[in-house]
Amino acid sequence: MSNRSTPESFDPMEFRKALGSFATGVTIITTRAADGTPLGLTANSFNSVSLDPPLVLWSLANNAGSFDAFRSAEHWAVHVLGSDQEDLSGRFARRGEDKFSGLDTEEGLGGVPLLRGCAARFECRTASQYQGGDHLIFIGEVLRFARDEAAPLVFHGGKYAHATRRDPPGQKPRSAHLAGSFGEDFLGYLLGRSHFRFFAQIRPFLEKEGLDDMEFYVLSTLTLRPLLTEGQIAEGMAGVLDERRLRAVDGLVERGFARRTPEGFELTDSGREAAIRLISAAKAVESQVLERLGTADAAILKTTLNRLLGVVDERGADVLWAKDTQVG
Ligand SMILES: Cc1cc2nc3c(=O)[nH]c(=O)nc-3n(C[C@H](O)[C@H](O)[C@H](O)COP(=O)(O)O)c2cc1C
Incomplete structure (x- = not known):
């Protein structure tokens, strides 16, 4: 490790960068405010928690515009984005604009607006909330889910990225006659x-x-x-x-x-x-x-x-x- 830091000497930018070395998928989390307004934000803090019961988590910044609405919402939905949804991710990461304008949505459990064309979708009910520093951690019970074969959008080092599967180690190259020759991977x-x-x-x-x-x-x-x-x-x-x-x-x-x-x-x-x-x-x-x-x-x-x-x-x-x- 070339860069070591102790909590007293934390450089916030370096801390962010270190966290960013953990590659994640990208999600959009939506809910409906008590006054009926559809709300949503881009989040990569999403993770799975438990298979039985089915639980997932994510965390929301205390200063997010949608904070109060999410804190009091009973239902919300997580949309796992596909590799072709970078623009949608950008749209939901911007504050204050009507993020749903022109989008084709459907209504999910609890009236939550659901986005179409994502790699996976989890409709959840808040199971618990925990304060985690400057974020509020939501644990949700998954009530319904759907998935597609779409390739995922990836976020790594502060940038969007692609993910591809690797061939299993030791797998023969497609052209077996080339194995061991310089042509194999020249x-x-x-x-x-x-x-x-x-x-x-x-x-x-x-x-x-x-x-x-x-x-x-x-x-x-x-x-x-x-x-x-x-x-x-x-x-x-x-x-x-x-x-x-x-x-x-x-x-x-x-x-x-x-x-x-x-x-x-x-x-x-x-x-x-x-x-x-x-x-x-x-x-x-x-x-x-x-x-x-x-x-x-x-x-x-x-x-x-x-x-x-x-x-x-x-x-x-x-x-x-x-x-x-x-x-x-
Ligand atoms: C890739 C990516 C991941 C993000 N992950 C989170 C997250 O997990 N939690 C969070 O509160 N904000 C996250 N954000 C920032 C929010 O999307 C952004 O602050 C958004 O404007 C909040 O919307 P709101 O203020 O309308 O609630 C992320 C942004 C990007 C681009």
Whole structure:
């Protein structure tokens, strides 16, 4: 342990950080105030207590706006958030606004507003309350629960995170023939083979249009802006297609998908139509692959690949994506 603190020397920020190293799920806890107002807040202090009887707990800051209402409420509901509910978490973590505005809710036990689309939901009756320093601890008896297969939203180190399952230790790699070889977990192999296998599913659509991979890459790049100068194409493709881009651009021009103007290159109508067809076919392939991978792993993969690009492709393709950049 690099940082030790005794209670007398507690640095509150360090204490918070140390607590934040405990990864948790994220919940929204809702109730209905005596005057009928729906209330709720984001809470990660939720935990299970007992299976029989079924008990759960969470704690509420003494200075929370909803404190009085929760303290006197008989019923409340815990919603365990899924990985796609970060916005909802943010909304319920803000004080003072109408957190339920525009939300599709249903009414639960004791008139408690229930949110839809969560990973799990526990409808509870307050069993006991304990003062715990600057928080009030609620223990609730679970009267009814529901759950979905959604991947959970995670909170760790003050930030939202994804959770994915690990393969059991000692499990054989998917490609058993690679076991023990350097390819088994060599990033270049994993990326390369994934790319080829993924692209193999898109290629039949390209062939229908008479295009190869590089021409598709340039064609989809040309959809990013009404016109790209030769300099912009060269810069955007640097380290990716380099010189081969010239052949790809010529191929698109020959096929009538792009035209050369004094200012640069632009798509023709038929090029734009082909691009729309191909991009939607590629998106459909992506959806199928990601569905098999699962939502959580899909989100993790995209986040991680974006970070990897930040490492291996520092300049990135910003020149093509950035709206205001003028290059060339
Ligand atoms: C991830 C996360 C976890 C939180 N956990 C708790 C918690 O367990 N207890 C709590 O009182 N506040 C917690 N908060 C802060 C409340 O959501 C926040 O103070 C909210 O504005 C309180 O709402 P209210 O003032 O309308 O009652 C958390 C916030 C976030 C973003």
